[in-house]
Every structure is written in structure tokens, then in C-alpha cells.
Amino acid sequence: MPDRLLARHAVESGVLGPSTVKGLLFRLRSFAIGCLVYLDAFRAAPKSFLTATKWRVLGKRVRARGQFAPLLSLSPRAYRLWMLRSEYRCAAANMPDRTAPLIVALVDATGNPEPASLERTLACLRSLGACHIVIDGVAWDTIASQIAWEQQPWLMPMVAGDVLAPSAMAAYRSAIAQGGRDVIYADDDLLGRRNARRDPHFKAAWNGPLFEHFDFLAGACIVRAKATDVAGLPMAPAWPEALVRRVIARSSAEPLHVAAVLHHRQKRPLPRLPAQPLTLLSQLPSMSVIIPTRNRVDLLRTCIEGLARTHYPDLEVIVADNDSDDPETLAYLAQLDPARHRVLHHPGPFNYSAINNRVVEHAKGTLICLLNNDIEVLDPDWLAIMATSAVRPDVGAVGARLLYPDGRIQHAGVVMGVGGAAGHAHRFVHPQEIGYFCRHNLPQFASAVTAACLVVMRERFLAVGMLDESNFPVAFNDVDLCLRLNAKGWQSFYEPRATLVHHESVSRGNDQDPVGAARFAGELAALKRRWGTDTLVDPFHHPHLSRASERFVIAV
Secondary structure, eight states: OHHHHHHHHHHHTTSSOHHHHHHHHHHHHHHHHHHHHHHHHHHHOHHHHHHHHHHHHTTOHHHHHHHHHHHHTTSTTHHHHHHHHHHHHOOGGGSOOOOOSOEEEEEEOTTOOOHHHHHHHHHHHHHTTOEEEEESSOOHHHHHHTSOGGGOOEEEEEETTOEEOTTHHHHHHHHHTTOSOSEEEEEEEEEOGGGOEEEEEOOOSOOHHHHHHOOOSTTSEEEEOOHHHHTTOOOTTTHHHHHHHHHHHHOSSOOEEEEEEEEEESOOOOOOOOOSSOOOOSSOOOEEEEEEEOSOHHHHHHHHHHHHTOOOSSEEEEEEEOSOOOHHHHHHHHTSOTTTEEEEEOOSSOOHHHHHHHHHHHOOOSEEEEEOTTEEEOOTTHHHHHHHHHTSTTEEEEEEEEEOTTSOEEESOEEETGGGSEEETTTTOOTTSOTTTTGGGSOEEESBOOTTEEEEEHHHHHHTTSSOTTTOSSSSHHHHHHHHHHHTTOEEEEEEEEEEEEOTTTTTOOOOSHHHHHHHHHHHHHHHHHHOTTTOOOTTSOTTBOTTOSSOOBOO
């Protein structure tokens, strides 16, 4: 209230103009809420907060941002700060207000919702000039008779109590005008006490495998429906998802994502963890597993023993020895069973891309598995699970869920643009945590996966020119490979049902020496130059999620 009085006085006295005052008040409110967000983060994790502060003071801005981002997301005020900044920047109020094409909201009022909830939804729709039909147990043929099908309407499934953003109808009509789509969906959040908004869901671009396990569309979308799509729908609460799936099944175009929070909901469907065990291929293609190594027989032995426990009918294991000189390692390589293992020598400086490319030329398998020597096998079916996805006609590289030895996630797909380069999605999340809508536990398309454990069809690997030996000898070669496969129509795929332990970079270290640091800088520059990762927004991430963190957290 004092802010408003101050603003009114400033305008009436002619000291400041209305737009200047509006900007000043925004800055004051943003600063105040921002301070509270930082205070909340400190209270939630003081030790981590002080560590991030130390890196900021020392000038390590990238590292500091990466550590601050998940901490700030712990604050219940983080979304409030994002909304304040978003609403100030947003020009949605100036969007054209068109009335065509026809959008009809189907409001589910079964189960005797509170009258106030239903009225809140209907009042919102009336304020937006939206047509609506209340569904309260009436047969679907009766509902269908109330829809003007000759106008080729779009249907919007809703639940009593849900409301729309003021810009929702205009945003959807703008998306419709792009043409060629039958399903358009948007981001959403939840309404809490006193209708306070919370828990935003900033969604990925269309991801069919993810949708198989998580309905992130129904209740936050519109569909270009036909009368046949409505006929015989199940009753509440299953009908919205059934309607959306029917339209997707008959459509030749992928659903379109509007990256804006247009729906404020009472509740959402929960993700469904994938069925266990996965139905595997009845006839698995031959597989060649390639393991580059140099010394560290303790790691290699664990990896080889895990492959011995792996259930796979036609498997060759090729160890690519890069100048091992440890007597114990050499003795171990010499005693490997030649009926199951081959040892190929690749002398010279370590070049991960060149080592694997040379070995692939000698490999006999229809499928190739690139495997680090510091991988520990947990489940004997892991390789069959990855192969089952790798043979799909729309899939390129398949990556496993990799865990640190302490059980936290090390890799759950790769997100482009994080830190201006690429990062491992959901790093440090425990598999049992909900995380970001349980994405770390759900099979899905990704922009890339790590070559620490990667399965790909040999012919597809060869078709894109294999790994880039000159630009990416050690780092980002897997990312570059995946992006080239994606460009050919073979999308990278993250498969959490294949879970292994990764003792990350134990055998090589972390490139802290000057030579390694210089090499990495060159690889990073090549990645940015070729793929524009400085500005790239990963389609399976979101522009409103932080590019500073591998955790999927709101950008504040």
C-alpha cells in the first residue's frame, strides 16, 4: 500500500511519468522478493549457499551460477519472482483478440464439485468470451449435439476449478494460425490456498515416448476434434486423456507446444513409471561392446565381469588397449578368453573418438555399444533393454541411466545449452526423488546421451561419419554424434530401465592439467561453433528453466 501511495503522489505531482513509476515499482518489488529468495535458499542449505557464494567472490561465475540455481529454486517465492518478472516483460495484453476459430471449453463438473469452483471456471471463460459446455454425467452423444462441428471447432478439456491466463485464448489462436496441427498444448501451474499459483510445469517440445508414461497434455491443451473423436469416450476422470490420445493417434502432425503458462489447475495427472520388466525383442541383433582402456585393471575387471553376467545371446567384447604398461593389466588382458573377447591395441595419445572409430571398423555386430571401462553392471538385462530401443526406426543413440557409486544420478540424458555447452540432465538427483516431474525415471527422447554407455546401430553410426576425431578427441564427441544422428531423423533416446554405475573419469582424471585444459577449451569452442550452444534452447528443456544448472529448476 505505501508503494502505491508513493507512486500516485509521484505521478500527480508530475515528478515522474506513469511508465517510469511502473518500472521503478517493478525494480523495488523484484529486489525485495529476490532478497527473500536468497534468504530462503540460505536457510534451506547454508553450507551449499556459502560454497556458491565463495565461488562468486572468487570470480568463478559459471560455477557459482550452477550452484546457486538449484538452491534458489528451493524458495517457495522463486516462482513468485519469476511471475513478477515475466508479467512485466510480457506483451500478452497486446496480443490480437480474435474470435475465430471456434474454441469450445469442455468443463468436467462430474463428482459434485464445489459450486464456487465451477463458477470460478465459468466466470473465467465468460470474461474471455469463450464458448463452453459443462459435462456433468450427460451422455456423449448429447454433448456432441451441442457442438457446432461445421465450424471445425477446437475443444479444450478442463476441470471445474481450473482457470485460464488472460492471454490464453489469443495465444492459442495465434498458434492455430501457424497451421498444420491438430493438438496444441501449453505450460501450466497449480492453484494453492487462496488461489496462489505454485509448481509450474515448463514442458518439453513434443516427446512421444515421454507421453506414453506421463500425460502432460490433457487439461492444458486444445484439440482439433471431430464428432467421431467424442463418440463413446469414457466418463470422468479418464475422458480428457482419452480424447487427446484419439486425436494424436489419427493426426499426421506432432502436437505443438506453446511455451507459456496458460492454465492454472487444481491438480495434474501423475507420471506412470514404466512397466517392469520391459518386453524385450524376441531376436536380438548381434552386439559388439567396445571398451577403451589404459591400465586400471581394477576398473576393467569389474566391467568385464559385469559383461559376463549380462544376458545377451550374440555378444562380442572388444577391449581397445591404449598403451597400458601396468604388468597386472597386461597379464589380465593376456588371459581373457579369446572366444568371447578380442584385444586390439591403439597406441599413441588418448583420442577417444579415434580409438572407437578404429575398433568399429573391425567390429562384427549389427549394434555397437560404446562402454567406458569404469562402468559397473547392475542388471543382466541392461544391454537387451538398450538394444530393444536402438533398433527402432526413429531412434539413433540410446543412453542408459548412470549412477554415481553413492546412488545419485550421474546421467539421465544430455541437455544442450547448459553452461553454454551441454550438461547431464538431473545430475545428483536420487532415483527415488520426484525431481522434475519424475523425468529422470521415464523413457524419453533427448537431444543427446553420453558415450560412457551408448548403443547405436552400426550402419547409422557409419552413416553420419562416426565420431569426430579432430574436433572432439575426448570431450563432446558423443554430443556431436547424437546431434548428427538427430539431424538424420534418428533421435537420441534415454532409457532409465537400463541402469548402471559410472565411476566417472576415475581412470583418466578430470583434465585439470594445462594440456588437458587447453584441449578441452578447443573442444568447447568447436561445440559452440558447430551447434551454437551459447544461445541454443534445447527442445526437451525449456527457455524458462535455468541454463546454469543441470537440475531442471526455474530460471530466477
